[in-house]
Amino acid sequence: MLAVVLTRGPHDVDPRPVDVPRASPAAAAAALTAFVDAVDSRDSVALASLAPMDEAAAAELLSGIARNADSLDLRSVSARYVDQVGTVAPDGTWTGIVELTWQLGGMDPAPSTADVAVAFAPDDVGLGISRFSSGDDSSARVPLWLRGQLSVARADGVLVMLDGTWREATSVAQRVTRGIEVVNRVLPEWRSPVVVEVPATASDLDETLGAAPGTYAAIAAVTTTAGSGTGTDAPVHVFVNPDVTAGLRRAGAQVVLSHELVHVATDAARTPMETWLLEGFADYVALRDTNLPDRTTLGRAIELARREGVPDALPSAADFDTRARDLQARYEQAWLACRIVAERLGEQALVFIYEAAAAGEPVDRSLRRAGLPAAELTGEWRSRLRQLVG
Incomplete structure (x- = not known):
C-alpha cells in the first residue's frame, strides 16, 4: 500500500497586536476628579468641557449640573470609580459604576451616597463623560441633580x-x-x-x-x-x-x-411598624380637616368590598406592595381603621398608639392598653365597611 502525505507550506502568524478598545480605570478616575472639582467650583464651562467632542447633549447636561450645584448648595461631593460594567463597545465607549456622595447645604444632616452608572467615551483629548444612568445594576441610582438643570x-x-x-x-x-x-x-x-x-x-x-x-x-x-x-x-x-x-x-x-x-x-422611612397604622395615620392627619363624604374618601374600599366581600382582617404589609392590586383601596381601609381609633379614644390616643408602635411596642398591646383591643377595632372596622357597602 502506498500512502501519500500532503503538507502545506509554512504559515506565518502576524505578531502585531490587535488594537482592541479597553476601559481605563485611571482615565475614568481622572475624569471624575475633574468632574468633582468643577461641581465644587460651580464651573459650567469646565463641566461642559468634560463632555466628549461633538456631543452637545452631554455638554448641556453637564453645564446644567453646575447650575444645580449652585442653586442646591451642593456640598461634600465626591466620586470614586468602583468597577467596569459590561464590555467596551467597538467605538471605545464603556460604563463604570461610581460611588457618588453629595449633601444639600442647610437641608441634609449628612451626605447621601449612591452607586451611579457613568458612561465614558474617548475623544482626542482624553476620556469624556457622556451621561449618568442606572445601567444594568438594579441598585444603581441617578440622583435628580445629575439630570441637567x-x-x-x-x-x-x-x-x-x-x-x-x-x-x-x-x-x-x-x-x-x-x-x-x-x-x-x-x-x-x-x-x-x-x-x-x-x-x-x-x-x-x-x-x-x-x-x-x-x-x-x-x-x-x-x-x-x-x-x-x-x-x-x-x-x-x-x-x-x-x-x-x-x-x-x-x-x-x-x-x-x-x-x-x-x-x-x-x-417613617426608618420606623418599622404595622403598615396599616403607618399609612393610615399619615392619611388621618392629611385628611383630618377635609370635609369630603365617606363615599369619596372610601370609594375604592367600598368598591373592593362589593367585589370581594368585607375583609376578615386589617390590610397586611403585602397589601401595600407598590404593584399590589387595589393598592388605593388598602390605603383607604387603613385610614378608616385609624379614624375609628381617633373617634373611639380621641386623637391623642391615636398619636400615643402610633408613637408607641414607632418605639417598638406591638400595636395589639398599645391598642389594648388604650382601651380598644385589636379584635374589637377589627370588628367595628368590618361593621363600618358593611354599612358603607349597603
Missing part, C-alpha cells in the same frame, strides 16, 4: 427641586408649606427641613430611587432616603411621581404631600 424653589425650611418649570416648582413649595401646617395641627412639635424631589416622569422616579422599571408607576409619592444609606443621619426626602399627581385635583395633590410630610415628621 433643574428648577429650584425655596420657602421657610423647604427646598423643592423639579425637572420642569420654575412655576411648577413654586407651586409644589406652596403645597409643602400648607402641608407643614396640616401636620403641625396634630404634631405641633415637629420642626424639620423638608426636601422634595420631582423628576420629569415616573420612569425617571424609578431611576432616581434605584428601583426596577414600573415599581412606582402607581404611587403618587414616596418618602425615603435620598441615597442608599439607611443610617440615623441619612437624609430623607419626599419623591413625587408627576405622572400620577398631574391627574389629581388641587385638593388631592395637597393630601398627597401632607401624607408624605407625616412620614417625614415621624421618620
